[in-house]
Amino acid sequence: MVKSIEWAGEKVRILDQSRLPFEVVYIDCSDYSMVADAIKTLKIRGAPAIGIAAAMGVALSAQDIKASSFEEFMAALKPLMDTMISTRPTAVNIRWAMDRLKALMLKNRHLGVETLKKMLVYEAKAILEEDITANRAIGSWGAEFIKNGATVLTHCNAGALATGGYGTATAPILVAREQGKEVQVIADETRPVLQGARLTTWELMQTGVPVTLITDNSAGALMKNGRIDLCIVGTDRTARNGDVANKIGTYSVAVLAKENNIPFYVAAPLSSIDFTIPSGEEIPIEQRPAEEVTHICGHPVAPEGVRVINMAFDVTPARYVTAIITEKGVFRPGDLKKVTIEGVNLSELRLKP
């Protein structure tokens, strides 16, 4: 299994996804700003992965903080966390990771700065490990919804590369295959950054899952022609009501799936669900540079000076989402808000295949 990120002693080692699939190059980040830059420039991407990266980046640079009190330490941590949060606005995982580190610090303020520094490293590594565990659980729950012989359409990359490992959208496919089912994947290329063409195909080819690359334009026609059995995508942030922000074009896939009576699943670790916002309308949508559209691999593909709209994400309203696959089970989007209620009987809430 390819590793998108790991804690390497006094470095955070990141696989440079901007150069995949042509070069497998790792970057050793020696401080938080290198990590922030790697996030901003899409060297590491995918909501869970950038949450892990942000936590590791902060933990790394926290080691260099000279502080004589808890308050001084927290004041010095704040700009590091703010930098991380500012890198990419749509995915909630960075804020979630920062909140988690902050809460840990507050809870253990009495232990002293040096201990807190060690705890940050421990926690960042735990976030990575828990992500992998969550993804395996997503895989087990989701695999129940994949029949033998199924063809799964996915959009963008919500595979191992987008996470600590195993992937979110890819996990049910991998588990289904472990269970002996034949499953194949159709990967949307996912313009403009081509995460589907460059990353999803590459990592699935390495695991032996049969994968076919298509242009984003082809998904609808294949659905209409009966060649897609279900869709599984990831999410950068899902709201309390089940509205799903994900890579631009996800909304189109969801509408086309609904029109063709094809189930549309979203694989979402709880870390990517933002229970603080009532609906997708509150999710900020990142606008990215025009050059991502006008240039491909550095080569112009449009007239100089053309006006461009380049939204990195869109929001799929919950009514298009068949179910959300989490590490706690598969739920109807409308039931998400009940999942975190204490004492709720999850087995009653879970959707059965």
Added chain:
Amino acid sequence: MVKSIEWAGEKVRILDQSRLPFEVVYIDCSDYSMVADAIKTLKIRGAPAIGIAAAMGVALSAQDIKASSFEEFMAALKPLMDTMISTRPTAVNIRWAMDRLKALMLKNRHLGVETLKKMLVYEAKAILEEDITANRAIGSWGAEFIKNGATVLTHCNAGALATGGYGTATAPILVAREQGKEVQVIADETRPVLQGARLTTWELMQTGVPVTLITDNSAGALMKNGRIDLCIVGTDRTARNGDVANKIGTYSVAVLAKENNIPFYVAAPLSSIDFTIPSGEEIPIEQRPAEEVTHICGHPVAPEGVRVINMAFDVTPARYVTAIITEKGVFRPGDLKKVTIEGVNLSELRLKP
């Protein structure tokens, strides 16, 4: 107005669209096989334009035929026409143009081979002129459906470059602007060959129509956000029942438009309507090389050896089509079959804005 093709004495001059917008280069074709090659390799593309090109290519090489009888002449013409028809299977315009030339020959067989040769040239030039006239009429009829201040989404290129001039999908926009309306265009980039990014933006920027380039993935989100007022696309072949074959991704645009209550118009000269087939299911869909998807401008964007599906077109069922804009008026897709019935009252059949 940019000229995609013209009759230049003993040559057929074609603007090489594969090099646009970076180089404006014309190719002088000296025989039919050069024209056929230009069609196959997308140096000239667009259903009306390749119909014109095929007619001109046949007319050009017909001049070199040595034949002592009408039968000999027709036997020599046949392989030229067959070659043209075999270049691209989906657009009906090439077959339409060949049928038109053949009918002209049969009707005038008594005039002798040398006269028939001249008539072929005259007819090929007439097909070009009539195309421009038809497009202006499409513009006039279609402009009635464009309100002041409208934003029009288009997919692929159905502009001047795809036709003899003026365009099909672009014609209503140009006429609306001549009428003093403010109209802007959102152009889908149209992977894999990027006709929207390379051609539609380029030709509209030259005419002064405000145009914004987006990835194909962005169309749905913009519709949902209320930023598109109507869609107008071209067609490579429309069946008698109003099913529309057009560039891959058109079906997705149509479904998204329907879902968002946005009118979806197809600009179709009668030369692109195939009244011989009852529905879109009979339209052959061209499969193009994988390299169009795995490489962009010669640069790889996917792992070597990845499996690819690359359908050049899809079929949009008539139920998604608000209306078809022809040179004879704007009609509901279901009314198309009545348009050619002799004695039918077109003004009763026409859709009013």
